[in-house]
Amino acid sequence: MKLSIKKILKVAIPLSIGLFFIWYSLYDATKKEKKELWDSIVNANPFWVCLSALIGVLSHVSRAYRWKYLVEGLGKTPRLFVSYTSLMVGYLANLGVPRSGELLRAAMLSNYENIPFQKTFGTIISERIIDLIMLLLLIIIGLSLSSELFISFFEANSINPYQLLGVLLLLMIFLIFGYFVLRKANIKALEKIRTFILEIYDGILSVFKMKKRGLFIAHSFFIWIAYVAMFYVMKFAIPEVKSLEFSATLLAFIAGSFAMMATNGGIGTFPYTIGLVLLGFNIDKSIGNAYGWILWSSQTLMNLFTGCFSFILLSFFFKKK
DSSP: HHHHHHHHHHHHHHHHHHHHHHHHHTTSSOOOHHHHHHHHTTOHHHHHHHHHHHHHHHHHHHHHHHHHHHHHHOOOOOOHHHHHHHHHHHHHHHHHHHHHHHHHHHHHHHHHTOOOOOHHHHHHHHHHHHHHHHHHHHHHHHHHHSHHHHHHHHHHTOOHHHHHHHHHHHHHHHHHHHHHHHHHHGGGGHHHHHHHHHHHHHGGGGGGTTHHHHHHHHHHHHHHHHHHHHHHHGGGGSSSGGGHHHHHHHHHHHHHHHTTTTGGTTHHHHHHHHHHHHHTTOOOHHHHHHHHHHHHHHHHHHHHHHHHHHHHHHHHOOOOO
16 A cells, blocks of 8 residues: 555646646736747747657667667567667656656566666666766866856755765676675575675676677767757747757756656756746846747657657567577
8 A cells, every 4th residue: 555655746746836837827927927938939940840750769769779789788688669669658657657668668678688677777877877978978068158147047956966976986896896796795595685786786797797898988978969959959949949048958958857856757847947037138038938838848749759669669570589
């Protein structure tokens, strides 16, 4: 009973936060702002909306390639199509239960490619560490392009990028130290736990064992360049945002990345945060919110469609090993 309530709360609390931000943004808006918001959404140029969504698709394909290279570091060769469809099903799951997709896609790749779950999950942890490094690099670039606004944003939200970097370095040291301690430990009562954790470590350390490191690095850069490009090209869909400078779209992207973590797929918090950031660049709140909603809607619909389609393909055309 407690477990079921816990699962419900994991979905309900983030969703409630998202719905609150939707209600609050509409409640706080005047009739004119609501009309501007709606007009901007319905009149958005479909070419740029579709191009942004296409870039999103390419980033997911690139991520599937990168994940494949990580798993190959374990001595396995997963099929690219299975890697991609498992990834998209994971994104679909994240729309319902935040951060559940990582577990689901690890489980699916494990089932369809006969790879221990702990190891596939370990490769996903490696991915997240690399992604955090890439995000920190973008934060540094954003600081150099619009330092005053960026510093104000971090101060308002009590976020210190240097502390994040320090935590990351400490975490890496802890993981390496823990890996060698567990390798040397020989406690029978903890043997199963030790084996489980070591397999996760093997997955994490697959980044050092892969043969295609150059391609892995290239895909890592492409994924994050594509993420920023999705934001940049979308500005051409709304005339009032077309002249927005690159530093503003980069700042909006970084803020949006944090907002995505707060609720189911970033519902409510993502467009609201984008609107707040663009206020600093003299973009009306309603226009900034519309820009955020179009970005969120296009990517969410794309993830819904590809996630459902991927689940059907895996279920009907591939056999579990």
